[in-house]
Amino acid sequence: MNVMAKAEKKISSAFIYFFGSFGGILFGYDIGVMTGALPFLQADWHLENAASLVGWITSAVMFGAIFGGALAGQLSDKFGRRKMILMSAIVFMVFSVLSGVSPDMGEASAYYLIIVRMLLGLAVGAASALVPAYMSEMAPAKARGRLSGLNQTMIVSGMLLSYVVDFLLKDLPGEWAWRLMLGLAAVPALILFLGVLRLPESPRFLLRKGDEAQARKVLSYIRKNPAEIDQELASIKETAKEERQANQKTSWSTLFSGKYRYLVIAGVGVAAFQQFQGANAIFYYIPLIVQKATGQAASSNLMWPIVQGVILVVGSLVYMWIADKFNRRTLLMVGGAVMGLSFILPAVINWMMPNMNPMTIVVFLCIYVAFYSFTWAPLTWVLVGEIFPLAIRGRASGLASSFNWIGSWLVGLIFPIMTASMPQEAVFAIFGIICILGVLFVKTCVPETRGHTLEEIEEQGTNHGRVKDSNPEN
Known part of the structure; x- marks a missing residue:
């Protein structure tokens, strides 16, 4: 031992x-x-x-x-x-x-x-x-x-x-x-x-199973201060107790009671919009998109996914830099607006100029991916992690995740069917409209969570209010 x-x-x-x-x-x-x-x-x-x-x-x-x-x-x-x-x-x-x-x-x-x-x-x-x-x-x-x-x-x-x-x-x-x-x-x-x-196993799980000695040992690997370890053990115990009490008092119907409905709709709605905005249509089908736009074989267009991948990685690093500098709602609305325009403008340009360079749509898709990568991609899960009160957090987070995966599945399933039956620009314009609807949803239905305690967010939900989109102190 x-x-x-x-x-x-x-x-x-x-x-x-x-x-x-x-x-x-x-x-x-x-x-x-x-x-x-x-x-x-x-x-x-x-x-x-x-x-x-x-x-x-x-x-x-x-x-x-x-x-x-x-x-x-x-x-x-x-x-x-x-x-x-x-x-x-x-x-x-x-x-x-x-x-x-x-x-x-x-x-x-x-x-x-x-x-x-x-x-x-x-x-x-x-x-x-x-x-x-x-x-x-x-x-x-x-x-x-x-x-x-x-x-x-x-x-x-x-x-x-x-x-x-x-x-x-x-x-x-x-x-x-x-x-x-x-x-x-x-x-x-x-x-x-x-x-x-x-x-090692998670100290939270070990404590739930009654193995405090092993939980303390695991925390000693990743915490330097013994006092910090004691404080965290006490905090985990208290949180676990509150969660057990909350789970005993709540059911699925509780999610849509008057007290929690506002916050549940906000969190689940953002998770659903993230996928229905069409990002995965690009990630799964970009070679076929380029093929349809240019006539070149999809198998010869595999450099474009690498371009998209580099943009995604750079965007994730940009997010880590700006995460605590801007409000969640601001980033989501700005990102969603640019994403929507990136989908809609190629259809408008193609309508006004039928001889548009076919690569124009690919350029706009790169702009979409860039803004998605540091706004909706990471912020959806940051917001979902912050917005649900403790009493409903487990069930509400699971519901948000399910809606996100359902959206991802449906977009992956129907995109090739849509592009087989209508112009590619029209398909993306539909996703662009969904992006704009997502912006309106954030503006009207989602509270600001940056800089607010979980208690403050829950109070806003209880009162059906909306946290003002100010710039709270960190």
Whole structure:
């Protein structure tokens, strides 16, 4: 036991935070990898005119994630965050390999891959739920904002990694290209598994299971001051007691009672708008978008996903720099307005000038991604984490996550169907209108949370008021 304790003592906080957030790499890799694999898969399986199947293959991961996040949240309360992250990594490895070795059986192959990717989605959804929970329970309060930014950076870095892998494999024979692109997702999953084997369990979970001695030991790895450890242990105990009492008094119907309705609608609405604004249409289908705009083969346009990935990573770093300098509502409204115009203007320009350069739409999509990357992408989850009162936080956060995944799934499913039946500019104009509606929603239905205590936010919800969009002191 003493040998084990000494081994655990060697774990640095940097190692814990790095591998604690590494699940975001898996999440991001699988969001991005189909972008490059899809053109080769379409050609290999002759799916160029099968918009519905293409939509289902692409969106199947998000469909599985709807259930994976909810399931992982419940199981992690029973078995622990660490064990469930390990399980997610195993599931991710297995079904990534099974995706890469999909049998070639005609149309039946597409249904096989859809089912496998749905099961893979269970792991993606679990990672999206477990990583932020683990990180928030391990990080000191003063670092939670920056570490939330680290999780977002890991996600977009995973997307960029998948785009680079797709680009490097694009000159292989078509069948080998898409199979390796999908199968190599097992590599970051293996790295995550090996890294998490050395991670300690969350002190919050250990205390809930009555193991205060081990919880204290874990906190000693990541907190330097013994007094700080004692204070945090006491705080965790008090919070756990309040949560138990809250869960005994609340039900799903409580979310939409007069007292909480305003805040629940605000948080769930922002989470839903983030996806229905169409960002994932770009991330999943950018080579096909460029192909439709220029006539060039999608498989020769795999540099564009890398451009999008670089913009996302830079944007996540910009967010970490500006996160505490501007109000949440201000960033969401400015970002949403520019995103909406980036979608609508190409349709207007094309209507006024039918001979518009076809690459104009791609330039505007880059502007969209840039503003999305440091506004709606990270701020949605910052706001969801702040806006729900303790009594309903668990259920309301789960509901917000479910609506977010439902939006992600629907956008991935219907985008190829929409572009097969109407001009591409018109499809993006529809998403642009949704972006503008999102701005109006934030302006009228979402309170400002930066600089306000949770009690102040809850009071605003109780009174159906709205926190003034002032610049509160930090």
